[in-house]
Amino acid sequence: MEVAVIQKKETKLVPKLRFPEFNEGWISNLLGNVTNYTKGFAFKSDDYKSEGVRIVRVSDLGVNSIKKDIDKVFVDTVFSKSHGKYLLHKNNIIITTVGSKPEMIESAVGRGIFIYENNQGLLNQNMLKFENIDSFDNGFLQGIINSKRYQYFIKGIARGNANQSNITVKDLLNFKLNIPSLPEQQKIASFLSTVDTKIQQLQRKKELLEQYKKGAMQQIFSQKIRFKPALSEVEGREDDRSDYQDWEEKQLGDVLTFISTNSFSRNDLNYEEGEVYNIHYGDIHTKFKSNFHLSSEEVPFINSNISLSKISDEKLCILGDVVIADASEDYNDIGKAIEIINTNNQKIVAGLHTFLGRDFENSTIVGFKCYLFQTDYIRKQIMRIAQGISVLGISKKNLSKISFELPCKEEQQKIADFLSAIDNKIDKTVEQIESTQQFKKGLLQQMFV
Structure with missing residues (x-):
């Protein structure tokens, strides 16, 4: 009997990282019991x-908060009073019972949203709210919900396909969690709250x-704000510091000449090795910055078994080139562009569903065009010329006709620098x-059992 008691003490539940004033073992229990x-x-x-008390729907939730910049729905204030039990209070936790697979973090089923303020709204269907109770700290619970162990549990109980999964309340409440004393819960919750x-x-x-x-950008490209030459540009005479010359009306075809690109698919690319980097239109949509530096981007190579004989030197990207995505499933990404700012002296080509535009006339400076393509004026014109139903596309001919006003190179430089x-x-x-999120992730791995 004595041996059994010793074994139990040796295996008591304690976290790797702990506040020094606590030394008691943690106790296992089920979520539904506490x-x-x-x-x-x-x-x-x-x-x-159109106004009143907000209804918080599953679609209103982000990764870890209630979205603000979306179309909201409300109910009448008087009507809401008869549904007060669904009102969200500070320190409540929302858990979704429908959503995508747990791997798809933005919309994952079972994700938890901590409520930091009162008056957030009324809870709609397909969600639970965990109430505030004296014997258990919801801030501590939120830490558990952010842990890998909880996410692994949700993955095990989720049913359905990748786009529409669900969990039952019964399965969720059977989640086993390890709990310290209330003071230690509160201390952990307070510390994590500071990080949050x-x-x-x-x-x-x-x-x-x-x-x-x-x-x-709106002020600059509408010319409501203009840059002036530096004193050094006018030999130090303040009275000579007039505005730069007027902007010239142009079309994209006046500035950019389009060079043919390749049509290699994702299957023709890899991230391990190769001689030539390939810019895929999907990466322009999702991850590349508009001012493209090869050294700070993850760009795939063309597979070594593919012939590069048709890739002439002219087709290699050079500084100042613009790579434009000519296809997209939505208007936000159609015509999205990046400008090549740095190649690291490596070979880069523009790939599938892209246009490669080059300023042979040298009428623009490197680093200006990436901002030009972000302006509302050009974005709206690109949306107007986009054609298609399920997939949108643009043509070089129509893209070349897009109009804009171009400042002199000296003012372009000031705009780009700013x-x-x-x-x-x-x-x-x-x-x-x-970095702070990674720090928190490390804490969650060590502060919970």
Whole structure:
């Protein structure tokens, strides 16, 4: 009997990383035994109003928060009072019972959303909200929900296909979790909340920088804001610092000559080895920055068993070239473009469903065109010339006719320098967000059993 007792003590549940004032073992229990929950209500579309109290639907949820910049639905304030049990309160947790497979994080079934503020709305169907109770800390529970063990559990109980999966409440409540004392729960929750606050602050900073850039671009390309020559450009005479010359009306065909591209599919590419990098239109849609630096992008090679004899030197991308996606399933990505800023002295070609535009007349500076293609004025024209039903496409002929106004090269340089400085700040903020998220991930692996 004594041996059995010793074995039990040796295997008591404790995390790898722990606050020093706690030393008791953690206790195993089921989620359903330590929480109280409320199922969302099936609000009818007939009850929806243009204002009032918001209805929070599954489609309103992001990875870890309720989306704000989407079309919202409401119910009348008086009507909402009779459905008060579905109101979301600060420190509640929402868990979805429908969604995509757990691997698809943005819309995954079973993901948990922590509510940081009151007055977020009423909970719609296909979700649960875990209530605030005195004996269990929801901040601690949210840490468990973010853990790999919980995500693995959801993967095991999810049913359905990749796009539409579901979990039952019964299966969810059978999730086994390991729990410390309430004071230790609260300490862990408080610490993780501090990390989350840091992440939220950085995300807000990124949003504000992106809004500032968007506003600045609108002002610059509508010429409501103009750059002036530096004193050094006018021999130091302040009275000679007039505006640069007027912008010239152009069409894209006046500036860019289009060079033929290849049609290699994903099966013809790899990320391990090769002589020539290939820019695929799908990567322009999803991951490449508009100011393309090879050294900071993950670009596939053309497979070594494919002949490169038809790729002449002229078809290799050079600095200042613009690579444009000529096909997309939606208007947001059709005609999306990147400008080659750095090749790292490597061979790069434009691939499937792309146009390669080159400024043979040298009328633009390197780093300006990537911003030109982001302007609302050009984006709207590209959307108008896009054709197709399930897949949209644009032609070189119509693209060449898109009109715009072009500043002199000196002003282009100032515009590019100004906007790239904002992009650099955004990139650094993204790095801080990713670093802090990685730090949190490490904590979750070590602070929970």
